[in-house]
Amino acid sequence: xxxxxxxxxxxxxxxxxxxxxxxxxKAKIFKYAVFLxxxxxxxxxxxxxxxxxxxxxxxxxxxxxEARGFQKEEKVEHIKTPExxxxxYMTSWVAGTxxxxxxxxxxxxxxEINSLVTDVKDYTGRVAFDTxxxxxxxxxxxxIRIQDxxxxxxxxxxxxxxxxxxxxxxxxxxYAKYNSDIAVKTKTGSNWKDRKGLMYIDPSAEExxxxxxxxxxxxxxxxxxxxxxxxxxxxxxxxxxxxxxxISQKVLSGLDSGGLSIDSxxxxxxxxxxxxxxxxxxxxxxxxxxxxxVFGMTMTNFDGLNIGQVLERxxxxxxxxxxxxxxxxxxxxxxxxxxxxxxxxxxxxxxxKRGVERVIAASSSPLKLRPWLQDFDLGAIYxxxxxxxxxxxxxxxxxxxxxxxxxxxxxxxDGYLE
Numbered sequence: 001x002x003x004x005x006x007x008x009x010x011x012x013x014x015x016x017x018x019x020x021x022x023x024x025x026k027a028k029i030f031k032y033a034v035f036l037x038x039x040x041x042x043x044x045x046x047x048x049x050x051x052x053x054x055x056x057x058x059x060x061x062x063x064x065x066e067a068r069g070f071q072k073e074e075k076v077e078h079i080k081t082p083e084x085x086x087x088x089y090m091t092s093w094v095a096g097t098x099x100x101x102x103x104x105x106x107x108x109x110x111x112e113i114n115s116l117v118t119d120v121k122d123y124t125g126r127v128a129f130d131t132x133x134x135x136x137x138x139x140x141x142x143x144i145r146i147q148d149x150x151x152x153x154x155x156x157x158x159x160x161x162x163x164x165x166x167x168x169x170x171x172x173x174x175y176a177k178y179n180s181d182i183a184v185k186t187k188t189g190s191n192w193k194d195r196k197g198l199m200y201i202d203p204s205a206e207e208x209x210x211x212x213x214x215x216x217x218x219x220x221x222x223x224x225x226x227x228x229x230x231x232x233x234x235x236x237x238x239x240x241x242x243x244x245x246x247i248s249q250k251v252l253s254g255l256d257s258g259g260l261s262i263d264s265x266x267x268x269x270x271x272x273x274x275x276x277x278x279x280x281x282x283x284x285x286x287x288x289x290x291x292x293x294v295f296g297m298t299m300t301n302f303d304g305l306n307i308g309q310v311l312e313r314x315x316x317x318x319x320x321x322x323x324x325x326x327x328x329x330x331x332x333x334x335x336x337x338x339x340x341x342x343x344x345x346x347x348x349x350x351x352x353k354r355g356v357e358r359v360i361a362a363s364s365s366p367l368k369l370r371p372w373l374q375d376f377d378l379g380a381i382y383x384x385x386x387x388x389x390x391x392x393x394x395x396x397x398x399x400x401x402x403x404x405x406x407x408x409x410x411x412x413x414d415g416y417l418e
């Protein structure tokens with residue numbers, strides 16, 4: 001009896017102890033749970049504060065960079081090269097004159113034209129837009145003729161018009177004036193000038209190569225879909241008996257050229273090809289095509305024309321090559337014509353057929369050829385009939401694309417299909 005009673009008393013005591021233990025454990029679990037919840041909330045708040053701090057620091061960093069002349073990179077949108085391409089040319093002055101450029105854009109929209117070539121650096125050497133580039137700013141070459149270039153290119157894109165930036169290269173009187181050490185020289189050491197009084201940069205001046213690439217890169221940032229290079233040659237129109245290329249001669253001496261003199265046509269070809277290679281490599285990562293404007297007779301001549309332009313040394317480095325096959329620019333007696341300008345179909349057809357044959361022989365595509373054609377009066381009145389004759393000759397040579405040049409930007413509108 002006593003043993004059984006003690007057993008039950010012990011049971012009751014154990015039950016009380018167990019109940020107290022569970023109550024204490026529950027309180028501790030609750031306490032720890034509250035602690036963990038508070039800790040988690042604190043971690044979350046700290047993380048949020050840290051993110052805000054980073055954002056503020058990032059914004060401050062960008063403000064600091066912008067204050068020092070750096071800009072946030074914006075994604076540049078481009079449109080695909082049309083096939084066929086049909087372009088006209090616009091000067092930077094016209095591009096900077098809203099009323100005139102609007103008239104030309106409206107003409108493009110109503111005609112077969114689908115592309116526009118616009119000067120961003122012309123024969124004066126002046127850069128026509130605000131580049132935001134320290135290198136260009138240091139050169140002092142900007143003359144902001146197109147105040148709203150990016151907006152203008154956007155307008156072209158909205159109308160599905162392909163935008164090509166034209167960059168005049170070695171004919172650069174502005175850069176030559178202030179960088180005389182890399183200019184083409186006379187034999188007495190002064191800056192050489194052509195018949196128009198324009199100065200040139202020595203085509204082997206690598207300092208100027210870098211400057212040219214910088215201008216091109218800045219044009220791409222404006223939205224241009226293609227970078228087009230003109231005057232990529234040695235000079236020709238002037239006193240060629242009193243001309244010297246000190247930098248080219250020095251570079252040539254360092255190449256395996258077999259002791260060639262700069263006076264040799266082959267030397268000029270070799271040196272220019274070095275520039276073409278550089279341009280191709282330096283602009284490859286822009287993602288846009290590059291194109292070259294060349295003398296029309298590069299289609300028919302193999303001798304470099306004493307300016308260093310040979311088709312087979314040019315086309316491997318460019319996406320497109322545009323020979324200036326203006327009939328008025330061919331010499332009298334070319335193909336037996338006393339006045340080639342009076343025979344636009346025959347001159348363009350013969351020239352472009354030869355070009356096609358050479359590009360095919362080089363295992364390349366003839367569609368890389370896009371001739372510049374003539375819509376200006378020189379040697380003959382260029383009316384709608386003569387414009388269509390050149391275009392038809394281009395087609396008959398097996399090509400599909402062309403570009404039309406009028407330095408005055410006053411195109412013969414009835415010469416183009418609607």
